[in-house]
Amino acid sequence: MRKLDKSTTFRSIVALALMSWALPASAGDAAAIDAGCVDCHGADGLASENLNAPVIAGMPAAHIEEAIYAYRDGARQCRFEPMMCETVLHTSDERIADLAEYYAALPRDSSRECYDAKLAFRGKEVHERLCSGCHLKPDDDGVEDALGIPLHGQRGAYLRYALESYMDGRREKLLEAMARKLAELEKGDIDALVNYYASY
Ligand code: HEC
Numbered sequence: 001m002r003k004l005d006k007s008t009t010f011r012s013i014v015a016l017a018l019m020s021w022a023l024p025a026s027a028g029d030a031a032a033i034d035a036g037c038v039d040c041h042g043a044d045g046l047a048s049e050n051l052n053a054p055v056i057a058g059m060p061a062a063h064i065e066e067a068i069y070a071y072r073d074g075a076r077q078c079r080f081e082p083m084m085c086e087t088v089l090h091t092s093d094e095r096i097a098d099l100a101e102y103y104a105a106l107p108r109d110s111s112r113e114c115y116d117a118k119l120a121f122r123g124k125e126v127h128e129r130l131c132s133g134c135h136l137k138p139d140d141d142g143v144e145d146a147l148g149i150p151l152h153g154q155r156g157a158y159l160r161y162a163l164e165s166y167m168d169g170r171r172e173k174l175l176e177a178m179a180r181k182l183a184e185l186e187k188g189d190i191d192a193l194v195n196y197y198a199s200y
């Protein structure tokens with residue numbers, strides 16, 4: 001993809017703002033600009049400009065809301081970007097619903113990262129054994145019923161950080177069933193999983 005310069009970014013933000021004005025059906029895109037989410041996650045939800053921020057495009061709206069509330073009530077803590085937690089603290093519930101709907105409707109593109117094929121192969125086995133019951137691949141049937149947030153195509157640095165945060169307690173494990181699976185991970189498995197999800 002072409003690298004956007006500042007003025008192009010500005011033009012697309014203006015275009016987006018105008019679009020939202022012309023299409024009152026979605027309050028989310030205007031809200032995303034207003035609330036400052038685009039600064040880190042981008043208007044496309046791919047966070048191409050902030051490599052610490054996760055891809056949130058195409059994530060089910062319910063998960064986006066759940067995650068934001070987890071940051072608000074402290075079940076998730078911000079390590080890289082205190083601004084993220086600061087921002088959502090001042091975002092109204094109604095706006096969170098609009099934002100979740102907006103980002104959920106965007107196409108989820110692969111993060112196109114480099115990965116190690118051997119590690120990815122090992123990661124696939126770990127995923128299928130411990131994680132695939134809840135975290136489906138985008139083309140699996142029944143995506144609507146998936147319990148967990150999509151992991152395939154998520155940015156590697158973020159996944160590593162999220163997994164390490166669950167392991168060292170900076171993130172509450174909201175689901176006992178996932179906590180049990182995480183406890184089964186062996187040395188090197190996180191590395192393998194991160195490479196597998198990046199390979200997608
Ligand atoms: C200063 C940059 C920044 C801003 C502004 C920001 N975020 Fe984030 N966001 C992040 C980072 C970095 C993370 C990863 C978590 C962390 O730091 O703990 C994150 C995590 C998330 C997650 C969790 C995703 C997942 O995979 O679980 C969601 C959802 C999210 N942000 C939505 C939003 C929304 C909606 C807004 C606007 C109200 C917003 N963010 C504003 C940087 C930002």
Ligand code: HEC
Nearest residue numbers: 130131133134147148149162163173174175177178181182
């Ligand atoms: C019983 C269902 C279940 C299983 C099994 C499960 N998860 Fe999860 N996972 C969830 C749910 C629900 C969430 C969202 C709530 C939360 O943050 O705890 C989640 C969140 C996550 C996140 C945070 C994603 C993000 O974008 O912030 C990661 C990373 C993750 N899981 C990895 C794994 C891995 C790796 C495994 C296998 C070792 C696994 N999970 C097994 C249900 C599950």
